[in-house]
Amino acid sequence: MERPIRVLVAKPGLDGHDRGAKVIARALRDAGMEVIYTGLRQTPEQIANAAIQEDVDCVAMSILSGAHNTLLPKVVHLLKEEGADDILVIGGGVIPDEDIPGLKEEGIQAVFTPGTPTQVTVDFIKSHVTPRA
Amino acid sequence: MDVKAKLLEGNKRAAARIITWIESGDPRGYECLKDLYAHAGHAYVIGITGPPGAGKSTLTDQLVKRIRKTGKKVSIIAVDPTSPFTGGAILGDRIRMNDLTSDAGVFIRSMGARGYLGGISEATAPAIKVLDIMGSDVIIVETVGVGQSEIDIVKHADTTVMVTVPGLGDDIQTIKAGIMEIGDVFVVNKADRDGAKRTVLELEAMLDFNGESPWRPPVLQAIAQQGKGIEVLIEAIEKHEQFLRESGVFEAHRRRNIKSEILELIKKAVMIRVNDHSETEQMLDAYVDQIAAHEQNPFTAAEQIMAHIQFK
Numbered sequence A: 001m002e003r004p005i006r007v008l009v010a011k012p013g014l015d016g017h018d019r020g021a022k023v024i025a026r027a028l029r030d031a032g033m034e035v036i037y038t039g040l041r042q043t044p045e046q047i048a049n050a051a052i053q054e055d056v057d058c059v060a061m062s063i064l065s066g067a068h069n070t071l072l073p074k075v076v077h078l079l080k081e082e083g084a085d086d087i088l089v090i091g092g093g094v095i096p097d098e099d100i101p102g103l104k105e106e107g108i109q110a111v112f113t114p115g116t117p118t119q120v121t122v123d124f125i126k127s128h129v130t131p132r133a
Numbered sequence B: 001m002d003v004k005a006k007l008l009e010g011n012k013r014a015a016a017r018i019i020t021w022i023e024s025g026d027p028r029g030y031e032c033l034k035d036l037y038a039h040a041g042h043a044y045v046i047g048i049t050g051p052p053g054a055g056k057s058t059l060t061d062q063l064v065k066r067i068r069k070t071g072k073k074v075s076i077i078a079v080d081p082t083s084p085f086t087g088g089a090i091l092g093d094r095i096r097m098n099d100l101t102s103d104a105g106v107f108i109r110s111m112g113a114r115g116y117l118g119g120i121s122e123a124t125a126p127a128i129k130v131l132d133i134m135g136s137d138v139i140i141v142e143t144v145g146v147g148q149s150e151i152d153i154v155k156h157a158d159t160t161v162m163v164t165v166p167g168l169g170d171d172i173q174t175i176k177a178g179i180m181e182i183g184d185v186f187v188v189n190k191a192d193r194d195g196a197k198r199t200v201l202e203l204e205a206m207l208d209f210n211g212e213s214p215w216r217p218p219v220l221q222a223i224a225q226q227g228k229g230i231e232v233l234i235e236a237i238e239k240h241e242q243f244l245r246e247s248g249v250f251e252a253h254r255r256r257n258i259k260s261e262i263l264e265l266i267k268k269a270v271m272i273r274v275n276d277h278s279e280t281e282q283m284l285d286a287y288v289d290q291i292a293a294h295e296q297n298p299f300t301a302a303e304q305i306m307a308h309i310q311f312k
């Protein structure tokens, strides 16, 4: 049986709406993925815990609050601590270009800024999730 | 890592991976369960079912917060049998359980319908076993109450809680059509809305029709969103557990479930054998032609195909 790619779509930080996260969740679903949607105001600990319990292939985080430089790397570190560093971590939202190289160094493998067609994200996930043994 | 040893230690990542294997038909899933099955049987299983939007996830969140105060470890399986059978799905039950995600004594897993041969219950039952082996004291299975698949799912629960809302009208009809029998405890949630009392009376009246039985399901009210009615619900579940254990029904249920588990596995094995049989497709097509031309009938066709397949 073909196993669908499982993606946790999460919204770290305190900003109050999740329109962007919902758009990406729907796009991933339409591309045949199983999306676990967790809603607003997630702490990095909650995101990492959920990613492990749901055994996802990818964590996709949408963030508008400006706290991306602390929150996104924190998730990567927590996953690593649990030995789950094979999970693909990506981010999206309002993130200034100059912050992107730093985030990539911290293990966020792609950052999609507003206006990126959802298909780009879909394709990136499909080609970058770690194949399961 | 040795997943089996890790699971016995209570490792969540191991549990999560084994459930994935079971979900996707990877033989390693059943292999783990074969070796560890003797360690299962400790957890108490609660089913929470009812129409979409009734407040099942909110109620589960509240319920688990109370249970956690006693120190018991809790696992939740949130099943969405209404998600599409093929293709993608969005599973959103975790939205109402965010606080629980920070609690090391809680494990939550969302499951969609996918392409299970024997229905979604086929993966739920072994997933319950995995979480039992992991050391959960209580396992809650949340599932949408719309048809046969969730009746099958809650079969694996020791206590089933049916959640409804005031003035459900059409839903009452749905409940009548079979789901009424599976509730051990009824909760009219959203009792902050008009008509809760009347819905309680309607449910009580319907339960009267079920006739004499050693357990009369209580009908409770709750406002899950405000955490109201939760203590009473826990008491009702505990009372039901006590009834099950004292009456011997507990043992009888578990024996029935073991039996149906074996039968399900046999059914699945037979179907796999039938599907794998290289000539099945050809034979099927030939019979379909004959039957369409009024030269054959499906009963004889099924007999002859079965006779043709080797069952070792």
Ligand SMILES: Nc1nc2c(ncn2[C@@H]2O[C@H](COP(=O)(O)OP(=O)(O)O)[C@@H](O)[C@H]2O)c(=O)[nH]1
Pocket (backbone or CB within 6 Å): B050, B051, B052, B053, B054, B055, B056, B057, B058, B059, B096, B189, B190, B191, B192, B193, B222, B223, B224, B225, B226
């Ligand atoms: N008014 C009211 N709304 C509630 C109550 N419990 C849950 N809800 C809301 O009902 C909606 C559906 O709840 P959810 O738990 O997701 O329902 P489920 O689909 O049965 O799991 C959410 O918006 C909840 O906030 C309640 O007691 N009163």
Ligand SMILES: [Mg+2]
Pocket (backbone or CB within 6 Å): B056, B057, B058, B092, B093, B142
């Ligand atoms: Mg729900």
